[in-house]
Amino acid sequence: MNSYDYVVVGAGSAGCVLAARLTEDPDVRVALIEAGGPDTAQEIHIPAAFPQLFKTEFDWDLDSGPEPGIGDRRTYLPRGKVLGGSSSINAMIYMRGNRADYDGWAAAGATGWSYPEVLPYFRRSEDNERGEDAFHSVGGPLTVSDSRSQHPLATAFVQAAEQAGYKRNEDFNGETQFGVGRFQLTQRGGMRCSTAVAYLHPVLERPNLTVLGAARAHRVVIEGGRATGVEVNRGGTVEVVRADREVILSAGTYESPKLLMLSGIGPAATLSAFGIDVLRDLPVGHGLQDHYMALLNFRTGVESLMSAASPENAQLLESAGRGPLTCNIGEAGGFFGSRDGLDAPDVQFHMAPVLFHEEGLGPVTEHGFAFGPCVLAPTSRGQVTLRSPRPDAAPRIVHNYLTTAEDRDCIVGGMRIALRIAAQDALTEVITGPFDVPDTHSDAELLAFAQRVGQTLYHPTSTCAIGAVVDPELRVLDVAGLRVVDASVFPTVPRGNTNAPVIMAAEKAADLIRGAA
Structure with missing residues (x-):
């Protein structure tokens, strides 16, 4: 039985940051538990190759249950099962979200999480090739760069959006989020810069860091109301990795609540139904949010x-x-308002200079491109719960995409923006025909199309939210020595891609843990 000061579950976007920051103190011993293996595959590091990682050994390959708002379709949910977690299989977009997101968190009771309070942690993580200004920094572990691709189809999309009347935005993480443009990326020299590359690999030789790979966490060991370790399975042997100070769950929005529930922390009725002793009755798994995207x-x-x-x-x-x-x-x-008068965008577009259909799993046999909206500030709420008391069973997941009138109106409004952009000269000059677009442009048809082709944008959050499951210092309520640090603690999903906010949260959590915040 090995003992450490801190045991971190999940070597993903948050866990790699925590491992690097906590081991800066040579007197602190950290164990980092990861179910996957090393990030050595070539497809991980070549940016354009990341869809080849879907449904492989590097992917948890989860599925939702039947989603009632989209015709009871089940949706494919890729999540990284490798060093770097989902930052090793994502699209590398560096996006922080909107000032209104964080100020909204703070106003609702998440003390310390307002935009002015989180901005220093975004900046601390960042090494932006554009240099330093009021919003950006240099010298941090995470390389942020402009695209080395500059694909002509992406250029055509931006030009068409400008022709449709939308302003060019050179920095979506700057003064304003509205507008169109190219995204900055977590790339270094044209290659992926995951949190494994940025944070973990440089510190692997530290004697106070132990990485336990191919180790599946089963549950948190709780004794006398305190988390004292993590039960893991390594190579068929079940052992307990002891934590003298804290256990930190960074397993992600789907897995962190599952581990809490398997440990007796969660909705009492759910736990009792599976024969799990209820240690703390908390709404673990409730409040699930995600960005639902529909591409033309x-x-x-x-x-x-x-x-x-x-x-x-x-x-x-x-x-x-x-x-x-x-x-x-x-x-x-780009970022848009689906209707007039919004102070912050409610629609985000992504443009891919290649066909992207059937949830990114469809065959690409001809030249094409895809773009379309996501519901950026969803009002729909879902839930993660247990499928089985067995720790190797995938959780049961339902997002309830498009189950509110607000979200349905938003996706239809976003589809109309997409059609307006597609009708501009810059795109009509390169379009040779439809591959998969709405047949007609009525509200009913646009909604039906979005329900038929839509998918996750890979941004699940809020299943262990601040104020419901954890306090503003990310400590699980009424359980000593246990924190959650990943996207599951976000009170709401940020307006944008979630990798940068998770890294920010882990940087802040490191200070909270060390008493430096």
């Missing part, structure tokens, strides 16, 4: 990423760190 796919005569994997492009990537293989798929996009 068009055929084109312009060369897309379908032909990116050529020897010439591989050489260009290796020698110069640029070219089509550096494309993150979602290269461009």
Whole structure:
């Protein structure tokens, strides 16, 4: 039985940050538990190759239950099962969300999480190639760069959006979020810069850090109201990894609540139904939020990423760190209001210079591109619960996408923006025909299309939210020595891609744990 000061479950976007920051003190011993293996596969590091990781050993390969708001379809939910977690399989978009998100959290009781209070942690993590200003910083572990791809189809999309009357935005993480443009990316020299690359690999030789790979956490061991360790399975052997100070769950929005429930922390009725002793009756797993996205796919005569994997492009990537293989798929996009008068956007667009259909699993056999809206500030709420008391069983997940009138109106409004952009000269000049677009443009048809083709944008949050399951210092309510640090603690899903906010939260949590915040 090994004992450490801190035991961190999950070597993902948050866990790698925590491991690096907590071991800065040489007197602190940290164990980092990861169910997956090393991030050595070539497809992890070549940006354009990340869809090849779907449904592989690097993917938890989860599915939702029947989703009532989209015709009872089950949706595919990829999550990273590898060092770096989902930051090793995501689209690398560096997006912080909107000032209103964090100020809203603070106003609702999440003390210490207002925008002015979280901005220093965004900046601390960042090494932005554009340099330092009021919003950005240099010298942090996480490299943030402009796209090395500059794909002409992405350029056409941005031009078309400008022709439709939307302003160009050079920095979605700056003064305003509204507008269109290219995204900044977590890339270094044209290659993926995951939290494993940025935070974990540089500190692996620290003698006070132990990484336990291929180790599946079963439950948190709680004795006398205090978390004292984590039960894990390594190679068929079940053992307890002891924590003298704290256990920190960074297993993600789906797995962290599952581990809490298996440990006796969760809704009493749910736990009792599975024969689990109730230690704390908390709304674990409730409040699930995600960004639901619907993409239009068009055929084109312009060369897309379908032909990116050529020897010439591989050489260009290796020698110069640029070219089509550096494309993150979602290269461009924008933030819009689905209706007038909004202070913050409620729709985000992503544009891919390649066909992206059937939840990213559809075959790409011809040149094309895709773009479309997501519901950025959803009012729908879902739930993560147990499927079985067995720790190797996937959780039961239902997001309730588009089950509120507000969310349905939002996706229809976003679809109308997409059609307006598609009708502009910059895109009509490159579109050769529809691949998968709405047949007609009535509200009913646009909604039916979104319900048929929509998918997760891979941004689940809020199943262990501040104020409901954890306090503003991310400590599980009424359980000593136990914190949750990942997207599950967010009171609401931020307006944007969630990787940067998770990294920020882990940077802040490190200070909270060390008493430096």
